[in-house]
Amino acid sequence: MQQEKFYSLSHDLRRKYKYLEKIVGGNLEIRKRCHVCGQYVEFDERAYKDLIFEVSDNPEYPDNIMFGGSPNFIIISQRALEVFNKESITGFQAYPITILHKGQKIERQYYILRVYGKAEYNYKKMGKKPAFYCENCGYTEYSGKRPLNYEFTYLKENSWDGSDLFSLSAKYCTEKVINIIKKNKLTGFDAEDIIHSLNPHEQSYWKHL
Ligand SMILES: [Zn+2]
Numbered sequence: 001m002q003q004e005k006f007y008s009l010s011h012d013l014r015r016k017y018k019y020l021e022k023i024v025g026g027n028l029e030i031r032k033r034c035h036v037c038g039q040y041v042e043f044d045e046r047a048y049k050d051l052i053f054e055v056s057d058n059p060e061y062p063d064n065i066m067f068g069g070s071p072n073f074i075i076i077s078q079r080a081l082e083v084f085n086k087e088s089i090t091g092f093q094a095y096p097i098t099i100l101h102k103g104q105k106i107e108r109q110y111y112i113l114r115v116y117g118k119a120e121y122n123y124k125k126m127g128k129k130p131a132f133y134c135e136n137c138g139y140t141e142y143s144g145k146r147p148l149n150y151e152f153t154y155l156k157e158n159s160w161d162g163s164d165l166f167s168l169s170a171k172y173c174t175e176k177v178i179n180i181i182k183k184n185k186l187t188g189f190d191a192e193d194i195i196h197s198l199n200p201h202e203q204s205y206w207k208h209l
Contacts, residue, residue, distance in 0.1 A: 005175040006155070008197030009074065009165075010190040011066035012208050017188055018058040019066040020075065024100065025052030034137035041137040048095040048114050055101050061108060062188025074113040074171055076186075081111050083184045089177055091117025091163025115171055117163025122154040126198075138168065153198045170197060181209045 011019070030044045053067065053075075063080040067073045074092075076084070081094055094111040120138065123129055132141040160166065164174045172194055181189050192205040 004160070006160075006172050006194040007175065007178050007191045008194055009064075009171045009173050009177075010192075010206065011064060012062065012188045012190050013066070014208075015058055016060050017062040017065070018060060019056050019068050020053040020099070021056050021068050022054055023051060023067075023069065024054050025098070026050050034134060034139060036136035037132075037134040037139050039134070039137065039139040041139055043114070045093075045114065048093075048112055050098075051095070051112060052098040052100060054103075055099050055106070060187075063186040064188035065110060066188070072171065074115065074165075075110050076113065078109045078111070080184075080186050083180060083186065087176075087180045089164045089180065091115060091161075091165035113165070115165045115167040117166030118159075118161045119166050119168060119172070120156040120159035121168060122156040122159075125154040126152065140169070151199055152195050155194070172197075178209065 011017075026047070027050070028043075028047055030047050031040045032044045033039065034041045055065075056068075061077070063077040065075050065077070067075060075097065076094075084092075084094075092113040092115050094113055097110050097112050099106045099108065099110060118138075121140075123133075130140040130142050132139075134140070164177050166172050173191075178191055180186075181191075186209070189209040190206050191209055192207065196205040
């Protein structure tokens with residue numbers, strides 16, 4: 001079988017694109033705590049419903065709009081969602097959000113993606129052992145200095161569940177997703193090969209799609 005290629009997905013940071021500045025409505029209190037380690041690991045499914053964001057003044061709406069705060073969501077346009085559905089991209093659930101500009105609701109519809117596809121890092125191969133790793137939720141803690149300084153990122157063999165979109169400390173996807181984004185000229189996506197994606201000193205691999 002041919003080896004699957006994976007990419008890290010991020011946002012095109014050029015100033016022409018609007019981004020979501022902050023969450024101004026919705027219930028962010030109902031996050032899920034891991035029953036093993038007690039960390040807040042993932043937003044509760046209910047927290048994805050009815051989120052309201054305020055958008056920046058930049059000129060253009062991209063298909064992949066960045067949220068400037070934490071955590072790092074994937075939020076896509078109606079058109080992008082239609083393309084993802086038509087192409088049967090797996091590993092996510094989409095929830096509609098409301099976007100305000102200067103306090104007024106905009107016409108355009110965007111969707112926040114809860115990415116539930118899974119895989120695991122191969123820390124052994126990456127040459128760094130986390131100080132704590134929760135088997136249940138994947139929460140990981142490191143001793144020593146931040147940022148992490150991995151040279152290369154590897155996934156544990158057989159840990160990928162086969163989803164086109166999957167989530168570890170970042171959002172990752174298959175080559176199929178990259179090709180679909182390119183073919184349909186969806187805007188606002190940046191990507192790089194997963195192997196370089198956790199190296200904070202390596203900027204040169206990131207590409208606008
Ligand atoms: Zn945990």
